[in-house]
Amino acid sequence: MNKPKRGSFGSKFGAIAAIGGSVVGLGNIWRFPYLAGENGGAAFILVYIIVSFTVAIPVMLSEFAIGREAKRNAIGAFKKIAPASFWPFLGSLGIATALVIMTFYSVIAGWSLQFLLDSLLNTFDGWSAEQVKQHFNHFAQSGYTPIVWAIVYVSATAFIVISGIEKGIERYNKILMPLLVLIMVLLVCYSFSLSGFEQGVRFLLYPDFSQLTPTVIMEAVGQAFFSLSLGMGCMITYGSYIKKQENMVHMAATVALCDVSVAVLSGLMIFPAVFSFGISPTSGPELIFITLPNLFSQMTGGYLISILFFLIVFIAAITSTVSLFEVVNAYIHEEFSIGRKRATLITTLMVITLSSMCALSMMANSPIRVMGDNLFIFSDNLASNFMLPIGGLLIVIFAGWFMPKPILEQQLTNSNTVNKRSYRFFYIMIRFVSPIMLALLFLHISGII
Ligand code: PHE
Numbered sequence: 014m015n016k017p018k019r020g021s022f023g024s025k026f027g028a029i030a031a032i033g034g035s036v037v038g039l040g041n042i043w044r045f046p047y048l049a050g051e052n053g054g055a056a057f058i059l060v061y062i063i064v065s066f067t068v069a070i071p072v073m074l075s076e077f078a079i080g081r082e083a084k085r086n087a088i089g090a091f092k093k094i095a096p097a098s099f100w101p102f103l104g105s106l107g108i109a110t111a112l113v114i115m116t117f118y119s120v121i122a123g124w125s126l127q128f129l130l131d132s133l134l135n136t137f138d139g140w141s142a143e144q145v146k147q148h149f150n151h152f153a154q155s156g157y158t159p160i161v162w163a164i165v166y167v168s169a170t171a172f173i174v175i176s177g178i179e180k181g182i183e184r185y186n187k188i189l190m191p192l193l194v195l196i197m198v199l200l201v202c203y204s205f206s207l208s209g210f211e212q213g214v215r216f217l218l219y220p221d222f223s224q225l226t227p228t229v230i231m232e233a234v235g236q237a238f239f240s241l242s243l244g245m246g247c248m249i250t251y252g253s254y255i256k257k258q259e260n261m262v263h264m265a266a267t268v269a270l271c272d273v274s275v276a277v278l279s280g281l282m283i284f285p286a287v288f289s290f291g292i293s294p295t296s297g298p299e300l301i302f303i304t305l306p307n308l309f310s311q312m313t314g315g316y317l318i319s320i321l322f323f324l325i326v327f328i329a330a331i332t333s334t335v336s337l338f339e340v341v342n343a344y345i346h347e348e349f350s351i352g353r354k355r356a357t358l359i360t361t362l363m364v365i366t367l368s369s370m371c372a373l374s375m376m377a378n379s380p381i382r383v384m385g386d387n388l389f390i391f392s393d394n395l396a397s398n399f400m401l402p403i404g405g406l407l408i409v410i411f412a413g414w415f416m417p418k419p420i421l422e423q424q425l426t427n428s429n430t431v432n433k434r435s436y437r438f439f440y441i442m443i444r445f446v447s448p449i450m451l452a453l454l455f456l457h458i459s460g461i462i
Pocket of ligand 1: 041243247
């Protein structure tokens with residue numbers, strides 16, 4: 014019996030929309046603003062941008078090359094390119110990382126649905142800052158309501174993934190990503206009219222280099238990897254759906270540009286509002302769920318702005334979760350020869366279980382704790398500070414030192430038809446620059462340097 018044909022992205026725009034959908038996510042709209050706010054703004058942002066275009070793009074190219082060469086899921090790809098070696102283990106690390114990220118990611122994305130509903134119902138109208146804070150804490154710690162939202166959210170993700178690569182993932186990203194950019198641009202235009210706009214722009218654009226401590230630099234490096242969906246096989250999986258005539262170097266550069274632009278746009282959307290109301294930008298992970306709803310309720314047009322804002326948080330999140338979900342889904346589907354629909358069902362049940370446990374662990378006095386933290390903090394730390402940097406380091410070492418060189422060359426030059434010069438540049442980046450930078454990051458995170 015012939016194997017059914019493997020899916021691929023139908024068009025260049027579709028591929029960029031899908032990969033762009035993966036990179037642009039809560040990392041840009043939730044994590045980036047609060048980290049930039051905590052770490053002094055422009056200097057942090059500058060490091061994040063430089064790292065994205067220097068160290069991170071080579072990792073993305075390595076993942077694309079591995080995926081497109083093997084045309085398999087994250088584990089299958091290593092099995093095919095480096096059989097009888099320990100490398101497939103790296104794919105397993107990627108699958109595990111995808112599950113760890115989805116554990117907390119689906120919960121936060123579920124919150125965005127609750128806040129979207131609250132915005133539609135105009136719940137926060139006339140509320141004080143304290144009331145919004147209590148509402149958020151009560152909701153986030155209530156356990157069961159966040160679980161219901163996480164289930165709704167994960168089911169919506171599964172609905173997109175179940176229809177396949179071109180008809181599901183690509184199709185929805187082609188609609189959702191332009192919509193996201195359009196709404197963001199509208200919200201940034203609105204930001205122009207706020208009294209804190211200038212201060213917001215200064216915070217984002219004028220670096221104060223005295224703020225650049227080693228920890229800030231390392232946080233910015235970690236953020237670049239999280240935000241570009243690197244280090245866990247997501248780009249191996251999506252790379253395996255890229256057609257052979259597409260120019261991967263252009264694609265990686267375009268996607269990195271989208272990621273950085275959306276992060277800066279979200280800064281332009283959020284900080285002017287924060288400064289207009291004289292609030293400090295350092296409120297941490299709660300920035301968009303406590304500070305912003307409070308601001309929206311005081312703004313002219315705040316009702317509509319609030320709805321649009323939580324709508325884009327949801328859109329950004331779901332297009333990223335689709336890619337995380339597909340990492341696990343493709344693995345189950347291909348390595349166990351299980352039909353795509355059944356694989357999606359299995360993945361859905363796993364993610365719902367994990368995210369429900371995460372939501373439960375946030376309840377006051379919950380017994381679900383790992384190393385003293387609730388699952389939310391634990392899984393975010395484990396993935397961002399540990400699994401992604403190790404994964405990224407090993408992937409780039411594999412591509413630069415262990416994968417046969419002609420494969421890398423063939424993939425990055427589309428069999429010598431494009432990019433000969435940029436290939437030489439990226440070969441050096443992949444072999445030397447990225448691994449060294451990542452090794453430094455990891456040593457720092459683990460407290461060795
Ligand atoms: N890049 C996504 C974001 O910015 C998160 C993500 C990480 C997605 C790793 C896939 C893989 O939100």
